[in-house]
Amino acid sequence: ALAAPNLASAQPRIRWRMPGSFPKSLDTLYGTQERICRRVGEMTDGAFQILPFGPGEVMPALSVMDGVGSGTVECGYTSAYYYLGKDPALSIATCLPFGMSSRQLWSWLQEGGGRALLADVYRDQGVMAIPAGNTGAQMGGWFRREINTVGDLNGLKFRIAGHGGAVLQKLGVVAQQIPGPDLYPALERGVIDALEWVGPYDDEKLGFQRVARFYYAPGWWEYSPSIDLMIHPAAYEALPNHYKAILEAACTEAWHWMMARYDHLNPQALRRLVAQGTQLRVFSRDILSACYRAAQDLYAEIGSSNARFRRIHAEWDKYRVEEVQWFRLAEDTQANFLGLMAQQQQR
Amino acid sequence: ALAAPNLASAQPRIRWRMPGSFPKSLDTLYGTQERICRRVGEMTDGAFQILPFGPGEVMPALSVMDGVGSGTVECGYTSAYYYLGKDPALSIATCLPFGMSSRQLWSWLQEGGGRALLADVYRDQGVMAIPAGNTGAQMGGWFRREINTVGDLNGLKFRIAGHGGAVLQKLGVVAQQIPGPDLYPALERGVIDALEWVGPYDDEKLGFQRVARFYYAPGWWEYSPSIDLMIHPAAYEALPNHYKAILEAACTEAWHWMMARYDHLNPQALRRLVAQGTQLRVFSRDILSACYRAAQDLYAEIGSSNARFRRIHAEWDKYRVEEVQWFRLAEDTQANFLGLMAQQQQR
Numbered sequence: 001a002l003a004a005p006n007l008a009s010a011q012p013r014i015r016w017r018m019p020g021s022f023p024k025s026l027d028t029l030y031g032t033q034e035r036i037c038r039r040v041g042e043m044t045d046g047a048f049q050i051l052p053f054g055p056g057e058v059m060p061a062l063s064v065m066d067g068v069g070s071g072t073v074e075c076g077y078t079s080a081y082y083y084l085g086k087d088p089a090l091s092i093a094t095c096l097p098f099g100m101s102s103r104q105l106w107s108w109l110q111e112g113g114g115r116a117l118l119a120d121v122y123r124d125q126g127v128m129a130i131p132a133g134n135t136g137a138q139m140g141g142w143f144r145r146e147i148n149t150v151g152d153l154n155g156l157k158f159r160i161a162g163h164g165g166a167v168l169q170k171l172g173v174v175a176q177q178i179p180g181p182d183l184y185p186a187l188e189r190g191v192i193d194a195l196e197w198v199g200p201y202d203d204e205k206l207g208f209q210r211v212a213r214f215y216y217a218p219g220w221w222e223y224s225p226s227i228d229l230m231i232h233p234a235a236y237e238a239l240p241n242h243y244k245a246i247l248e249a250a251c252t253e254a255w256h257w258m259m260a261r262y263d264h265l266n267p268q269a270l271r272r273l274v275a276q277g278t279q280l281r282v283f284s285r286d287i288l289s290a291c292y293r294a295a296q297d298l299y300a301e302i303g304s305s306n307a308r309f310r311r312i313h314a315e316w317d318k319y320r321v322e323e324v325q326w327f328r329l330a331e332d333t334q335a336n337f338l339g340l341m342a343q344q345q346q347r
Numbered sequence: 348a349l350a351a352p353n354l355a356s357a358q359p360r361i362r363w364r365m366p367g368s369f370p371k372s373l374d375t376l377y378g379t380q381e382r383i384c385r386r387v388g389e390m391t392d393g394a395f396q397i398l399p400f401g402p403g404e405v406m407p408a409l410s411v412m413d414g415v416g417s418g419t420v421e422c423g424y425t426s427a428y429y430y431l432g433k434d435p436a437l438s439i440a441t442c443l444p445f446g447m448s449s450r451q452l453w454s455w456l457q458e459g460g461g462r463a464l465l466a467d468v469y470r471d472q473g474v475m476a477i478p479a480g481n482t483g484a485q486m487g488g489w490f491r492r493e494i495n496t497v498g499d500l501n502g503l504k505f506r507i508a509g510h511g512g513a514v515l516q517k518l519g520v521v522a523q524q525i526p527g528p529d530l531y532p533a534l535e536r537g538v539i540d541a542l543e544w545v546g547p548y549d550d551e552k553l554g555f556q557r558v559a560r561f562y563y564a565p566g567w568w569e570y571s572p573s574i575d576l577m578i579h580p581a582a583y584e585a586l587p588n589h590y591k592a593i594l595e596a597a598c599t600e601a602w603h604w605m606m607a608r609y610d611h612l613n614p615q616a617l618r619r620l621v622a623q624g625t626q627l628r629v630f631s632r633d634i635l636s637a638c639y640r641a642a643q644d645l646y647a648e649i650g651s652s653n654a655r656f657r658r659i660h661a662e663w664d665k666y667r668v669e670e671v672q673w674f675r676l677a678e679d680t681q682a683n684f685l686g687l688m689a690q691q692q693q694r
Contacts, residue, residue, distance in 0.1 A: 329617070
């Protein structure tokens, strides 16, 4: 039953700005940023308004964490691993090569103590963070020639950033960092031999299928990268408790809305790409094993000079292995059987 | 910046009751029901209060949909497939044997048109529904003897309900419906040879490991059953828009909180069960294939006399197959490789 308005819990008007790191052309990533703002408005009857901005409108794409930390803006939509140069532990919050699936990462962050472990890492950067997006498993990228052996990686000019690039360098890859808009011409002209971006839906928009024939899976360096809403702690503390609850809920919605968008759009895009002649390939077991070993070496190296990374990584890895063992039994047996049935139906 | 309270958007006081179908002893399922109520309260500063009730407190466990439909209560927490006797299409909303993974189902419901397709089905029962929970992949249950061949299913007295039971009956299983509290003594005394419940965490509480040795995977009849918040349409329409938005957000949180709880708790419980002597088994490819074919026969039979089931099932199945093909490439290749690595680490 409806009753008289409750004046005690009236809605204070609050206005925040939210710059982000993702181009407005990506309706998946930027679309999720917009959605958080819209949903917070809807849940507060318009009283708490957050304005989304694209890269360069308020600050550059990769200055978002700094802008939030300094209090220039109240919050920002970005991924912690962009800033791993400041602290390698930031990439544990996003994804590490050969990391967790989106569901495993969600479980670790929310129930397995992950957010508590990472709070320290964010605090050093002057921010707090709420997990607010995930792309799911990314693809391994576009290659102009096939990669059949570990030796084929040697000398490969591959656009790949972050810890994934560091792992591949151990196997002779020439890892390059090239901004999104310059990728297509670089691949077309052979400045690079290969590149990785996101997955079928986002990749198709940039047209890589026209300049490279082989599309590899899996993107083991970005199994399920997550995106954060970073918040300036003083701005957060000034919120009434029910706005804090609403912000948390909007971020949970955002994480799973982005998942659903990618899960919905990627299969359609993949079908279109294959129809245009894209050749799908899966990295061989040998290549994956060599990369996996190189990744473990990298984690040991970083940990040897960074005790906090070592400690959080150890917790993360223990959790990950237990999750994998359980998923193998109940989830993967079904996924693999149904995969086989789908393949037979297709024929 | 904080400003004066906004009287225009003050919070009307509303009080609802939410009976549910899940025993209070299950902190996963009943715990999620409680959580929705708590979160709606937190997001409205206490103005919108929903009181959770266990089975039998307001109405019996399996009368929840009827109670919501008749307007006896404003909402209820239950699963649509409990009511498949009224309409077999209700089980598409929860899960069908050999159905979708939790992420695939979430994508179909939220982005693939699933909720729109099912709205009709719910409307016939006098309710509307918001997806508000998912257990993830369940186990195949507890068996007193090994099931090695399709022939071993013949005559097996198995406690299994719903469409899963109907599929297994085609292979000679004697499907039985026995309420939760009676399961342990029935299995102990050999009244039944096997039973299925949920998964390691919930099953361990009921002690089945003490009366059956073999714990099978996967629970192909409940890959990822979802739980609904069913709502009486007139009660919903009486809500201010921002309360509708908050209710939707609380249900999204609930779905993924339940997932995270199960993903967090099941691996630990599985380890304890194995330490107590439980033997893990996976149904053979032959058994799964025979059951898969029997399931397709069942869907054809139901569809032959029920055009709406046939139409929704066809949409659902087309979506499912496309999802499976995409997941095989990007997600499953990683899951399977990491499963192999985890197995090697364990040795």
